[in-house]
Amino acid sequence: MKVKDVMNTDVITCTPEETVKNAAQVLKKRRISGLPVVKNDRLVGIVTETDILKLLKNPSVSEDLWLPSPFEVVEVPLRELIGWEELKHSLESIENKPVEKIMTKKVYTVSPEDSIETASEKMVKHRINRLPVIEKEKLVGIVARGDIIKAISGEGSGNIVE
Numbered sequence: 001m002k003v004k005d006v007m008n009t010d011v012i013t014c015t016p017e018e019t020v021k022n023a024a025q026v027l028k029k030r031r032i033s034g035l036p037v038v039k040n041d042r043l044v045g046i047v048t049e050t051d052i053l054k055l056l057k058n059p060s061v062s063e064d065l066w067l068p069s070p071f072e073v074v075e076v077p078l079r080e081l082i083g084w085e086e087l088k089h090s091l092e093s094i095e096n097k098p099v100e101k102i103m104t105k106k107v108y109t110v111s112p113e114d115s116i117e118t119a120s121e122k123m124v125k126h127r128i129n130r131l132p133v134i135e136k137e138k139l140v141g142i143v144a145r146g147d148i149i150k151a152i153s154g155e156g157s158g159n160i161v162e
Contacts, residue, residue, distance in 0.1 A: 003119050004112035006151040007133045007141035013038045016100035023099050036132045037103050043139050045103035055094050109134045116148050
């Protein structure tokens with residue numbers, strides 16, 4: 001079975017100039033986890049939920065176990081308050097950040113003529129959930145893990161799987 005047999009041709013995209021807030025709203029509204037980023041009909045990147053979540057990483061939060069001394073007990077609430085203020089400021093600045101600042105620029109792709117086995121191998125190898133489908137340097141579709149699973153299960157093809 002080929003990618004063209006299972007891909008979605010109604011691809012929801014965004015531009016590099018689109019704000020992170022708008023991209024996040026599209027992801028939520030359309031219940032998808034990634035958007036190809038297109039400029040002049042060319043794929044220039046992909047923005048995913050993971051890319052957006054990485055913006056929330058707070059470098060001031062340490063994963064090391066730290067127990068305060070009696071003198072630091074007063075300092076802890078103050079340190080946490082400062083951390084929350086930094087997080088709040090960072091959330092506010094995320095809204096207007098352009099997608100091109102956070103998108104993944106190295107995008108793995110497939111051709112409509114590639115097999116679904118090739119697509120699934122790329123997904124597993126690179127730990128990704130979707131692959132833009134490119135033909136003659138243009139975005140013509142997208143294939144997600146779920147599309148391949150549906151194809152393998154026979155869903156939508158009329159095959160009965162027991």
